[in-house]
Amino acid sequence: MTRWVLLTATVDQEQVAALAAHPEVGHSSAGADLPGSVGGRGAVWDLVTDADPRSLPGVPADAEAVPLVTIAQQDVPFDGPRIKRTLLLTVADGTPDEVVRRFEQDTIAMPDHISTIRSWALSRVDTSLADASTRRTHVWEQEFVDADGLNGEYLLHPYHWTYVDNWFDPESPRHIVEPAIAHLYRAAAGPVLLAQMSASSTGRPNASRP
Template sequence: MTRWVALLPPEQTDPYDAAGALPGVSGCSAAPDLPGSFGGRGATWDLTAERPPSAVAAELGLPEPVDEVALTPVRGRSVPSSGPRVKRTLLFAVRPEASDALVARLESDLLAMPAHITSIRSWALSRVDQERTPGRWTHVWEQEFADVEGLTGEYLDHPFHWTCVDRWFDSEVPGAGIVRPLVAHLYRWSGRPVLLDA
C-alpha cells in the first residue's frame, strides 16, 4: 500500500470520498479545501491504495486528479481521536542545489514541531517518490487538528514556527532559505482519521 495526496477541483468530492469501498484501497478521504488554503486546485484527496489515485478515479468513472504525489514516509505519529478533524497538507519543494545536510536540518526542524505545538494531533513528514510521481514537489508535511483555530492560531503563530521553521521558507535568510517560493498550503475537514499510517 502507498499513501497518496491528490489535488482535485472543489466540485463533487463525495464520489472520491467513497472510493474507500473499492478493493485495494485501505484509506480514503476527500473534501473541498477551506478558505485560507492556497496553491491547490480547490480540494484534496488523501488515499492509501495499491494503485495511483488516477487509476482509482478511472475505476469510478471520475475525472483524474489535477495532480497526485506518492509519499515515502520519513516519520510520523498517529494519535487516536474521534469525530471530525482538520487535515492540513503542505506541499513544498527544496531547491535542487540544497545540500543533503541542509535538507536534513529542515526535516529535523519540521519533525520537532509537534513537541512544541500542542494543537498538532497526528502528523507525518514524507518525501515525494520521484520515481513514481516526478514533479514539482519534494516533500509533504501533514497534520491533523481538532479545529481550524489549532492551525491558524497556535500552529502558525507559535514562536517555534517563526524562529526555527519559517526561515527555511524565506529566501532572504542566509544559509537557510532552501525552499522554493511555490508551496501549497491546504486544509479541510475530514470526518475520520487520515494519518492512520503515519
C-alpha cells in the same frame, strides 16, 4: 500500499465513499479546501492504493497525484471531526543532503513545541512513482481539533517563526524552500492520517470521509 495526496478541482463525496470499497484501495478521504488555503486546486483527496490513482473510478484524470514515502510520523488518536492540513513544498535543487536533513528535523520537532498538532507525518515524494513533471519534494501533514489550532498556535508559535520559517524566507541565509508551496486544509469527520497509516502498513481497507 502507497499513500497519495491528490489535488483536484472538486470532489464528489459519493465517489469518495465508493472508492473506499474498491479492492485496490485501502483508504479514501477527501474534502474541499477551506478559506485560507493557498496554492491548491480546490480540494484534497487522500488515498492509499498501489494503483495509479487517476486510473480509479471517480478520480479526475488531470488530478495532481503526489506519492509519499513517510520518513517520520506520530499517531495521536482522538474522536470526532477535525482539520486535516497538507503542506506541499519543494526544496531547491542542489541543496546539500545534510541541510535537507536539518530542515526535516526542525519540521519533525514542531509537535514537541506546538500542542495543537495531533497526528502528523512528514514525507518525501516518491520519485519512482511521481510524474516526471512533479517538482514537489516534501509533504508535511497534520491534524488539528479545529482551524484555530492551525491558524492560531501553529502559525503564530515562536518555534515556527524561529526554527522553521527561516527555511521558507527568501531573505534568510537558511532559505531552501521554493516559494510555490501549497498550504491546504479541509474538514474531516474522523481520522485521516491514522487510518492511512494503518491501511498502508497492513493493506487492509480502512476508510473515512468528511
